[in-house]
Amino acid sequence: MLQDIEPYLACPHCARPLTLDGRTLRCPGGHSHDLAKQGYVSLLAGDAHTGTGDTADMVAARGDFLAAGHYRPIADALAEAAVAAVADADAADGGDGGDGPGGDGPGGLVTDLGAGTGHYLAHVLDALPGRPGAALDISKYALRRAARAHPRIGAVVCDAWRPLPLLDASAGLVLNVFAPRNGPEIRRVLRPGGTLLLVSPTSRHLRELVATLGLLSVDEEKQRRIDEKLGPYLTPAGRREVEFTMRLSAEDVRTVVGMGPSAWHTDPARLAERLAALPDPVEVTASVTVAAYRR
Numbered sequence: 001m002l003q004d005i006e007p008y009l010a011c012p013h014c015a016r017p018l019t020l021d022g023r024t025l026r027c028p029g030g031h032s033h034d035l036a037k038q039g040y041v042s043l044l045a046g047d048a049h050t051g052t053g054d055t056a057d058m059v060a061a062r063g064d065f066l067a068a069g070h071y072r073p074i075a076d077a078l079a080e081a082a083v084a085a086v087a088d089a090d091a092a093d094g095g096d097g098g099d100g101p102g103g104d105g106p107g108g109l110v111t112d113l114g115a116g117t118g119h120y121l122a123h124v125l126d127a128l129p130g131r132p133g134a135a136l137d138i139s140k141y142a143l144r145r146a147a148r149a150h151p152r153i154g155a156v157v158c159d160a161w162r163p164l165p166l167l168d169a170s171a172g173l174v175l176n177v178f179a180p181r182n183g184p185e186i187r188r189v190l191r192p193g194g195t196l197l198l199v200s201p202t203s204r205h206l207r208e209l210v211a212t213l214g215l216l217s218v219d220e221e222k223q224r225r226i227d228e229k230l231g232p233y234l235t236p237a238g239r240r241e242v243e244f245t246m247r248l249s250a251e252d253v254r255t256v257v258g259m260g261p262s263a264w265h266t267d268p269a270r271l272a273e274r275l276a277a278l279p280d281p282v283e284v285t286a287s288v289t290v291a292a293y294r295r
Contacts (some may be wrong), residue, residue, distance in 0.1 A: 001039060001102045001147060004132035005154035007168040008109045012043045012158070019168060026202060026278045039147030040140065040155035043165035053139030055164060062259035063145055066119045070246050070256075070286070071253060077290050079127040082110070084238075085195040085292060086128060089172065092193055097141075108191055109134055112181020113160055118146030118153050119176060120199075125127055125150050135169075136164065140228040142212050146205055164189055173197065178260075181226070187233035190295040197232055197292055200226060201240065204287040209253065216261055234293035245286040 002020060009018040011027035018025040018033070025033040025041060035041045056060070065071070110128060114122035125133045135146035135155045147155035158165050160180040165191045172210035174186050177199040186196055203220045210217045227236060238253075248256065254275060 001040060001151070002035065002154040004152050005109060005134045005156075008132075008134065008166055009043070009156070010165050010167045012045050012165045013132055013165065018165075026113060031040055036140070038140075038144040040143040042140070042157040042159060044138075044157055044159060045162060052143050053137070054116065055139075057143040058259055059139060059145065061255045063117050063119075064254065065255045066117065068252070069186070069249070070128050070252065071197045073242055073244050073290055074199060074286070074290075075123040077240065078120055078175065078177065078197060079124050081197050081240075081290050081292060082124045083127050085173060085197065089193045090193065092267070108194070109166070109170050110173045110175065111166065111171040111189065111199065112175040112177070113164070113186065114176060114183070115155075116177075116179075118143075118149030118155065118178045121146070121153060122150035124173075125152050125174060128173075131172075134166070136160070140285075158262045162184075169194075175199075183230045183233040186230075187295055190234075192295060195237065195292050196230075196294075196295050197290065198226065198230075199288050199290050202243075202287040204243065204285055206256070206284055206286070208282065208284045209257070212278065213271060214254075215256060215257065223291070226291070230293055234295055237294040238290040239289055239291035241287065241289050243285065246284045246286055247281045248284050250275055250278065250282075253278065253284070255283065256284075 006020045011018055011031050013031045014026045014029040016029055023035040033041055086280045096172045102141050110131050110133045113136050115121050115137050120136045121133045121135055133153045135153050136158050137143050138159055140157055143155040151262050160182050164185045172194045176194045201218045203218050
């Protein structure tokens with residue numbers, strides 16, 4: 001699966017192009033990176049720390065929740081935005097963006113920064129036939145799943161806050177769904193005319209559960225702060241809110257808590273007690289912003 005994204009990869013030590021040799025990626029500087037048997041490759045720098053990555057339990061919870069289709073409207077909205085962004089870029093470029101790394105047009109890689117299990121990237125690739133996709137995440141547990149999520153996904157372990165292991169101007173589209181955002185690096189890897197599609201929760205997301213279960217909340221200034229941080233690097237290019245009601249069982253609620261950041265901050269015993277007090281099923285609001293930013 002890494003064959004599709006090999007032309008876009010850069011060595012994490014010297015930033016030079018990588019070439020796939022059997023089950024090893026090599027650069028002209030003599031650095032080598034072996035593919036794991038689960039299908040992903042680690043392109044972490046030697047001093048990187050992976051303690052912030054999703055645990056095996058968090059990844060399993062996310063896989064179950066997404067597979068059940070609860071967030072399908074979010075995936076559909078993201079795919080629609082991706083198709084529109086590519087069409088706009090193709091039109092601006094005269095319809096011939098090319099697909100090689102470093103080109104001037106809107107072609108190239110679809111990169112998911114903080115891809116998790118690869119669920120959203122796979123959905124977008126289904127809507128963009130022929131495009132290769134790179135799932136980037138710091139969790140090897142997540143990338144074991146991402147490597148199998150779609151035939152055109154290559155899965156790469158990396159740190160979103162370090163230089164990304166991609167060549168300059170290699171991506172026509174970057175996805176970022178509930179994940180860390182590194183503005184300078186996103187701009188570097190995007191082609192001119194390329195687009196970042198960013199999905200972030202609004203203050204209404206999971207509002208029926210936040211107070212009752214003691215979950216982390218989203219303040220109403222989140223989108224403004226995102227715009228300010230990305231402002232020096234990318235230009236806003238439209239946004240839409242996606243809001244819908246989910247009907248969740250007690251197990252679904254336990255799963256949605258376990259797959260997100262609240263999993264790090266919730267006492268299991270207290271959570272179990274509060275979960276028992278909820279109606280089963282319970283209606284819960286999902287509310288996100290899908291925003292586009294262009295280089």
